[in-house]
Amino acid sequence: MSAAAPLPEPGYNFAYLDEGTKRMIRRAILKAIAIPGYQVPFASREMPMPYGWGTGGVQVTAAVLGRSDVLKVIDQGADDTTNAVSIRRFFGRTAGVATTTHTSEATLIQTRHRIPETPLSEGQILVYQVPIPEPLRFLEPRETETRQLHALAEYGLMHVKLYEDIARHGHIATTYAYPVEVAGRYVMDPSPTPKFDNPKMDGCPALQLFGAGREKRIYAVPPHTRVRSLDFEDHPFRIQSFDRPCALCGAEAVYLDEVVLDDRGGRMFVCSDTDHCEGRRAEGHTGEMAE
Amino acid sequence: MSGPLLQVRGLAKRYGARLACDGVGFALHPGEVLAVVGESGSGKSTLLGLIAGEIAADAGSVTYRMRDGVARDLAALGPAERRALMRTDWGFVRQDATLGLRMAVSAGGNVGERLMGVGERHYGRIRATALDWLARVEIAADRVDEPPSRFSGGMRQRLQIARNLVTAPRLVLMDEPTSGLDVSVQARLLDTIRGLVAELGLAVIIVTHDLAVARLLSHRILVMRGGRVIETGLTDQVLDDPQAPYTQLLVASVLAA
Amino acid sequence: MYVAAKGGEAAIDNAHRLLAEMRRGDPAVPDLSVAQIREQMRLLVDRVMTEGSLHDPDLAALALKQARGDVVEAVFLVRAYRTTLPRFGASEPVETGAMTVSRRVSATFKDLPGGQVLGPTFDYTHRLIDFALAAGELPEPAAETEPGPDAGHCPRVTDILGEAGLLEPSPPEAGAPVGDLTREPVDYPADRAVRLQALARGDEGFVLALGYSTQRGYGRTHPFVGEIRYGEVELEMVPEELGFPVPLGRVPMTECQMLNQFRGSGAAPPQFTRGYGLVFGQCERKAMAMALVDRALRAAELGEAVSAPAQDQEFVLAHCDSLQATGFVEHLKLPHYVDFQAELELVRRLRAAHEAAISSAGEPVREAAE
Numbered sequence: 001m002s003a004a005a006p007l008p009e010p011g012y013n014f015a016y017l018d019e020g021t022k023r024m025i026r027r028a029i030l031k032a033i034a035i036p037g038y039q040v041p042f043a044s045r046e047m048p049m050p051y052g053w054g055t056g057g058v059q060v061t062a063a064v065l066g067r068s069d070v071l072k073v074i075d076q077g078a079d080d081t082t083n084a085v086s087i088r089r090f091f092g093r094t095a096g097v098a099t100t101t102h103t104s105e106a107t108l109i110q111t112r113h114r115i116p117e118t119p120l121s122e123g124q125i126l127v128y129q130v131p132i133p134e135p136l137r138f139l140e141p142r143e144t145e146t147r148q149l150h151a152l153a154e155y156g157l158m159h160v161k162l163y164e165d166i167a168r169h170g171h172i173a174t175t176y177a178y179p180v181e182v183a184g185r186y187v188m189d190p191s192p193t194p195k196f197d198n199p200k201m202d203g204c205p206a207l208q209l210f211g212a213g214r215e216k217r218i219y220a221v222p223p224h225t226r227v228r229s230l231d232f233e234d235h236p237f238r239i240q241s242f243d244r245p246c247a248l249c250g251a252e253a254v255y256l257d258e259v260v261l262d263d264r265g266g267r268m269f270v271c272s273d274t275d276h277c278e279g280r281r282a283e284g285h286t287g288e289m290a291e
Numbered sequence: 292m293s294g295p296l297l298q299v300r301g302l303a304k305r306y307g308a309r310l311a312c313d314g315v316g317f318a319l320h321p322g323e324v325l326a327v328v329g330e331s332g333s334g335k336s337t338l339l340g341l342i343a344g345e346i347a348a349d350a351g352s353v354t355y356r357m358r359d360g361v362a363r364d365l366a367a368l369g370p371a372e373r374r375a376l377m378r379t380d381w382g383f384v385r386q387d388a389t390l391g392l393r394m395a396v397s398a399g400g401n402v403g404e405r406l407m408g409v410g411e412r413h414y415g416r417i418r419a420t421a422l423d424w425l426a427r428v429e430i431a432a433d434r435v436d437e438p439p440s441r442f443s444g445g446m447r448q449r450l451q452i453a454r455n456l457v458t459a460p461r462l463v464l465m466d467e468p469t470s471g472l473d474v475s476v477q478a479r480l481l482d483t484i485r486g487l488v489a490e491l492g493l494a495v496i497i498v499t500h501d502l503a504v505a506r507l508l509s510h511r512i513l514v515m516r517g518g519r520v521i522e523t524g525l526t527d528q529v530l531d532d533p534q535a536p537y538t539q540l541l542v543a544s545v546l547a548a
Numbered sequence: 549m550y551v552a553a554k555g556g557e558a559a560i561d562n563a564h565r566l567l568a569e570m571r572r573g574d575p576a577v578p579d580l581s582v583a584q585i586r587e588q589m590r591l592l593v594d595r596v597m598t599e600g601s602l603h604d605p606d607l608a609a610l611a612l613k614q615a616r617g618d619v620v621e622a623v624f625l626v627r628a629y630r631t632t633l634p635r636f637g638a639s640e641p642v643e644t645g646a647m648t649v650s651r652r653v654s655a656t657f658k659d660l661p662g663g664q665v666l667g668p669t670f671d672y673t674h675r676l677i678d679f680a681l682a683a684g685e686l687p688e689p690a691a692e693t694e695p696g697p698d699a700g701h702c703p704r705v706t707d708i709l710g711e712a713g714l715l716e717p718s719p720p721e722a723g724a725p726v727g728d729l730t731r732e733p734v735d736y737p738a739d740r741a742v743r744l745q746a747l748a749r750g751d752e753g754f755v756l757a758l759g760y761s762t763q764r765g766y767g768r769t770h771p772f773v774g775e776i777r778y779g780e781v782e783l784e785m786v787p788e789e790l791g792f793p794v795p796l797g798r799v800p801m802t803e804c805q806m807l808n809q810f811r812g813s814g815a816a817p818p819q820f821t822r823g824y825g826l827v828f829g830q831c832e833r834k835a836m837a838m839a840l841v842d843r844a845l846r847a848a849e850l851g852e853a854v855s856a857p858a859q860d861q862e863f864v865l866a867h868c869d870s871l872q873a874t875g876f877v878e879h880l881k882l883p884h885y886v887d888f889q890a891e892l893e894l895v896r897r898l899r900a901a902h903e904a905a906i907s908s909a910g911e912p913v914r915e916a917a918e
Contacts, residue, residue: 018632041733048628051875053882076885083882085556113886131876143736143862152371156408160393160400163407166414167397167436169898175890194890214872216733232414240893257885258892272886307811307851 015062015095021045025063025218029209032220037182038150039133044216054087055213057110057129064125064209065091065108070098072106077114077255077272084112101275113176115197117254117276120206122223128191130212133219135179135189155187158230166235175240181228182221190227196239196255201227246271247289249280294356296321296462296494302341302351304334304518311337313518315351321461322492326509326526328499328541334518335498336386339464342496343383344373355462378408382455382463386470388447391454392439398425398450399435405458424453428483445476449483456487465497469504481507502542506530514538571616585609594800594829595619599870600626601730601749602633603799603828620751620870627871631730638726640784640793644803644826645704647779651830654705655773656807662702667778668830705775706805706822715807715820736862743845743861747838748827750868758844758858758868759837767844767856770809771823778802778830802827804835808843810850821850 013019021043028042047055065071071091075084079101087110088099100106103118112129120126136146139157149157158179165173178195182188190198191210201208201221208221221227229237245252247268254276256269268289271277281290295318304312312334319325327335340346342353344365353365358380365373377383385391392401402421403411411417422432428449439447448468455463468484469477485508488495499505505512505526512529514522514537522535533539572579586593586609596608600623608626615621651667654660666672709715719740727742729749734742747755762769780800784793806823823843825835844858857863867873 041735043731043733046627046631046730046871050624050878051872052877052879053875055875076883080556081883082556082560085560089557089560112882113884131879141862143866148370148374152374154374154408156404159407159412160396160404163400163403163414163417164397167399167418170901173894173898175894176887192884192887194886196890214876231412232417233412234415240890255886256889258889272889 012094014067015065015091016048017045017059017062022063025059028218029060029063029220032209032218033207033222035186036221036225037180037186037188037219039212039217039219041216042218044213047213049086049090051214052131053083054110054112054129056211056215056218057112057127057213058087058090058211059213060127060209060211060218061091061108061110062095064127065095065097067095067097069107070100070105072100072103072109072275073111074109074114074116074273074275075112076257077116078274080274102279103273103275113192113194114255114272115193115200117251117271117273118279119200120204122205124206126204126206126208128193128208128210130189130191130210130217131214132177133189133210133212133215133217135177135187150186153185155181155230158187159232162230162232162235166232172231172235172237178237179230181230183225184228187230188219188221194240194255195229195237198227198229198237199239203227242269244269245287246277246280247287249277249285249290250287251277251280251285294362295319296323296356297342297496298354298362299342300352300354302338302353303349304337304341304346305349310334310518312341312348315515315518315520317513317520317523319462319494319496321494323511324488324493324495324497324509326497326499326505326512327515328502328505328512329515330500330541333515335515336466337518338515339466339496339498343377343381343464358461378405379458380460380462382452382460384448384451384455384463384465384468386467388439388444388451391451392447394440395438397436397438398430398442401439401450401454402457405454409458420457421453424457425450427487428453429479443476444472445480448472448480452484452487456491456493459491460493462494462496465495467499468497469501470499477504484508502530514541571614580613582606582609582613585612591830592617592619594827594831595752595834596622596626597828598831598834599623599749599751600630601745602626602630620874624871624874637785637787639796640786642781642783642799642801644777644781644801645702645707647702647777647781647801647803648798649702649777649779650800651778652702652775653773654775656705656775657708660705660708669832702777704777704805706807709774709807709820713819716810716822734865736865737848738861738865740842740846740849743865744824744826744838744842746865746868747825747841750838751870751873752831752834752837754868754870754873755841756833756837758864759840761856762840762844762858767847767859769806769823769840769843771806771840771843772808773836774805774807774822776802776804776832776835778832800829802830802832802835804832804839806836806839806843821846 025042028040032038032040044056045059047058049055049058071088072079073084073088075081078084091097092099103109103116106124108125108127109116110127110129115126134146136149136157139161140146140149149155162172165171174195176194177189177192178198180188180190180198180201190201203224203226204221205223207223210219231237242256246254246256248270251271255272257272259268259270261268297319300316302312302315315338317325327338329335337346341348354362355365356362368376383391393404399418399421402424403417406417406420422435425432425435430446430449439450442450469480472480481504487493488508497508509526512524512526513520514529514535516537522529522533522538529538530542533542586605589612592612593605593608596611596619597603597605600608607629608622611622611625614625649665651669652662652665654664706715727739729742729745761767778800780798783796783799785796786793804825807820808823810821811818821843823839825838825842827835827838841858841864844856845861845864847854847859854860
């Protein structure tokens with residue numbers, strides 16, 4: 001389902017950003033890879049899409065994109081949500097690279113809020129769009145203070161939040177943007193992916209890059225790096241589970257979207273990862289509501 | 292291992308034209324309670340801030356005997372060492388409890404924070420320790436999940452004390468811990484503090500404007516005025532037989548009141 | 549039967565076409581020209597240039613037309629264009645003392661060299677809707693004045709006071725390169741040059757409200773308007789191959805210098821300190837608010853307590869940019885199905901636990917509050 005590369009828009013540099021800017025961003029990316037989980041400040045540019053809509057991810061993608069890359073863009077796990085379409089088009093116009101919706105065909109995947117269900121492989125790059133890169137931000141609003149806490153690896157505060165969850169709810173009630181410790185050192189925000197996806201980050205063979213445009217930070221998880229979700233010994237980290245399979249493809253142990261069918265409480269649960277779901281249906285798998 | 296726990300030499304701090312602290316020095320031994328008294332504006336809270344390293348001194352030094360027995364100049368500690376010291380071996384009970392507590396975090400979380408800060412990762416143990424400490428400062432166990440924003444002034448100070456003592460510090464700084472409380476609440480809090488200090492063998496520097504508090508808690512007293520120490524000695528001695536005319540006035544005004 | 553929400557591409561295209569049609573409005577009404585906006589919506593153009601940090605009245609006017617008059621959207625267009633522009637170099641600092649003033653008022657001195665020049669201002673107009681404007685009447689021509697004897701010599705009030713030592717001197721030319729927050733991420737604490745850049749680009753409404761808050765006691769600075777001047781300044785640049793400044797053109801700007809009482813510190817004697825505002829065009833309100841906030845942000849440097857929002861540079865700098873603010877606020881429109889699903893599942897679980905607790909206890913769960 002990959003689209004042939006159209007000709008890039010005239011008047012723009014390949015992938016929009018000028019080469020000097022790309023070099024600056026690549027330097028930040030290299031530093032981020034060298035210090036896994038550490039937030040590297042970078043001179044985020046004003047992009048032709050709004051802050052908070054993926055400018056960080058777009059800049060990271062633009063900086064690492066090559067002419068032979070095959071790009072996939074997802075939002076909420078889906079290739080056809082409007083913002084994913086808009087960003088895919090942006091690179092179609094300014095870089096003219098081939099695009100795809102198939103996870104396994106893509107060399108570069110930009111994502112918002114999900115990690116594909118199909119396991120990633122070596123040589124692939126996953127670029128996350130990050131709104132708030134600082135995992136300590138809502139516990140400590142001050143940048144000067146959070147930088148100190150990271151520098152000294154003082155993460156007691158992070159556990160206070162988890163403690164409060166258990167004290168109040170009997171279990172850790174953080175469901176997305178669940179903090180992780182990377183390579184035994186830095187605590188990192190995995191971006192607002194559901195904690196369901198956290199285990200996919202651990203030891204992932206693909207390179208994971210995180211771009212926060214408005215907050216001007218880049219961070220990274222190099223391939224095959226330990227990513228541990230924070231927890232307590234007696235309250236270990238657990239992911240969400242769904243008590244039914246996808247209604248369209250019958251997949252189990254995948255993240256599901258709840259779709260409201262009518263105003264009488266009718267619901268169905270379907271794969272949030274549209275490519276994964278389509279792939280399974282093409283292989284002949286069916287769920288209870290498949291046509 | 293003997294010698295003072297804390298040695299303060301020639302501490303000075305100037306705000307504009309005003310000397311908030313001028314050449315203050317003293318030694319504090321393990322288990323000793325020192326009261327710093329004086330009127331507001333005498334420099335006693337500045338002195339506490341200087342000792343804790345929260346205010347940068349213009350001159351002077353603070354030396355502390357670490358757990359390994361080596362006396363270190365606190366100004367020479369790196370930020371990591373300094374912060375580790377502050378959240379394990381030192382405590383700081385503030386006059387304004389909202390500055391010493393996390394007001395939106397439960398009482399249990401407030402007490403548990405220091406434990407998690409030193410690496411405790413077992414929820415059950417953290418909670419048990421927090422409950423134990425709440426009991427020791429006479430906060431009922433069923434308040435453990437409430438934030439201190441719902442606590443009375445006296446309870447907040449008790450919670451601050453528990454939060455500070457949970458890592459078994461050797462030195463606790465207290466800045467007017469009882470001011471603003473009702474007399475009966477004050478008396479109960481002072482009683483708690485006195486019991487814990489004796490039981491744990493804490494060294495304490497307590498800043499107060501209230502000579503009755505000084506008399507009840509402290510072994511020694513240091514009278515400040517205009518940023519200077521004008522009299523120092525054993526508490527009973529200074530309060531019963533003040534030498535400096537200003538101390539005499541202070542003591543007299545208390546007796547008159 | 550459920551059909552996955554397909555057709556994002558077509559939806560986007562159609563939405564953009566509808567937008568274009570709405571932008572044009574009733575085709576029976578003549579199309580608005582860029583020149584009309586530039587000439588007749590001058591203050592709006594000035595604001596877009598200031599917050600867009602690009603002096604180009606035609607481009608700002610076009611951006612306003614494209615944005616249907618939405619200022620923040622127009623600023624966005626200008627900024628996104630600005631990032632793509634090549635940089636030839638940096639201009640010399642503008643000499644506002646040599647400004648050809650169209651307006652110049654001081655609230656601290658009744659008269660001063662160069663005089664008070666009221667100039668084009670809404671001050672002292674009565675805010676009555678002028679129905680004659682709707683009828684398209686032409687205004688009376690402006691009065692012509694003989695230039696006064698000292699016209700052209702309009703020293704800044706701050707230079708006059710500074711000579712007597714009553715005002716803190718201008719910060720010395722350190723010669724160090726000035727930071728550029730469009731090219732480097734802000735590193736807290738940010739120096740004053742970077743803070744002033746952020747404030748100049750900052751949203752007028754936000755900066756105004758913060759400046760106002762300092763007047764109401766949230767970080768008081770005891771301000772006086774030393775001077776506000778509006779007029780044209782010459783822009784000069786030193787090309788490397790020439791080694792001397794060459795003029796690039798003239799740019800209208802508004803400068804505001806606030807004088808603030810200061811009681812002195814151990815090192816500095818009591819004197820007046822400054823807050824500074826400089827903007828393109830006649831964004832006078834913005835220049836004044838900027839000067840108030842600039843001074844408030846100097847609290848730490850001057851040994852004052854930092855307690856109010858306007859004194860807190862992380863708070864001010866991180867939130868004053870309208871593009872960052874609008875982007876993040878508006879991104880809430882983007883789908884959040886996945887996170888919401890996670891929360892939905894959690895709330896259902898918590899509700900189930902709550903129900904179970906009630907039915908097993910046979911009575912409502914006691915609230916934590918007593």
